[in-house]
Amino acid sequence: MKRNTKLLAVLGVSTAAAMILSYLETLIPMNFAVPGVKIGLANLVTLFLLIKIDWKSAAAVTAVRVLLSSLLFGSFTSLAYSLAGAVLSLAVMGLLKKTERFTALGISIAGAVSHNAGQVIMAVILLSTKEIAYWLPVLIVTGTVTGLAVGAVGALLVKKIDLKL
Amino acid sequence: MDKKRIRNDLILLASILLAALAAWGVLKLAQRPGKYVVVEIDGKTSAVYPLDTDLRLDIKTEGGHVNTLVISEGRAYVESADCPDKLCVKQRAISRTGETVICLPHKLVIRIAGEGGVDTVS
Numbered sequence A: 001m002k003r004n005t006k007l008l009a010v011l012g013v014s015t016a017a018a019m020i021l022s023y024l025e026t027l028i029p030m031n032f033a034v035p036g037v038k039i040g041l042a043n044l045v046t047l048f049l050l051i052k053i054d055w056k057s058a059a060a061v062t063a064v065r066v067l068l069s070s071l072l073f074g075s076f077t078s079l080a081y082s083l084a085g086a087v088l089s090l091a092v093m094g095l096l097k098k099t100e101r102f103t104a105l106g107i108s109i110a111g112a113v114s115h116n117a118g119q120v121i122m123a124v125i126l127l128s129t130k131e132i133a134y135w136l137p138v139l140i141v142t143g144t145v146t147g148l149a150v151g152a153v154g155a156l157l158v159k160k161i162d163l164k165l
Numbered sequence B: 001m002d003k004k005r006i007r008n009d010l011i012l013l014a015s016i017l018l019a020a021l022a023a024w025g026v027l028k029l030a031q032r033p034g035k036y037v038v039v040e041i042d043g044k045t046s047a048v049y050p051l052d053t054d055l056r057l058d059i060k061t062e063g064g065h066v067n068t069l070v071i072s073e074g075r076a077y078v079e080s081a082d083c084p085d086k087l088c089v090k091q092r093a094i095s096r097t098g099e100t101v102i103c104l105p106h107k108l109v110i111r112i113a114g115e116g117g118v119d120t121v122s
């Protein structure tokens, strides 16, 4: 197969996988008082593509996933929160990847934390209430935990799956 | 090379956690005992109640939705709500400045204001 065709196929499968993970995430009840505490399962796909292929592929699949899953399982408001989180975490993960100084774990943790920070920033804007910043410490800590878990699985996938692009 | 990158990961993790701790400390230090309960819907203040007077009332939000606010023994909380996630009901009762109970689906923010009155915090 030509490289482009194969890349397209990989991105298609990745988008499908990301959608499934997003859906699974909606099934897991997160009984935290603070909104925005999520595992970020779908970030697994973003992380994988970022490390395995490039930033553009990761960004494209993430954009499609965020739009589609907000349409299917969310609302306009949830789209705004997801987008804010996705944009910030993509930017941070892309930058860290570029330095080549961090492993998948470090990139994933920074991604999860900045995802949560993006959501808090969006909440401050949408509700024009800066007190929401009080959630930030909690969301930073939960972000490191979920980022670590997702990063560990991501590192394993990066090692085991050979794309041969 | 990989050892170095793992070390960098750890430094990154430590800095993130330190930042969280610092943010938490700063926010805690800035808190004062509250005086008023401020109800904001969609970014606009809709009502203010004294924190020292017990009260139970239904706050009507967008689209005829309801969050039941309770003020009791100097603390405010949402007792029940018809929002899908019920996160506002799970949030802790609030009594100090800067603390909030927030219902994202209803764009409702309940926050505590201090001595200086209500307008000092926008």
Ligand SMILES: [Zn+2]
Pocket: B081, B083, B084, B085, B086, B087, B088, B089, B102, B103, B104, B105, B106
């Ligand atoms: Zn609610």
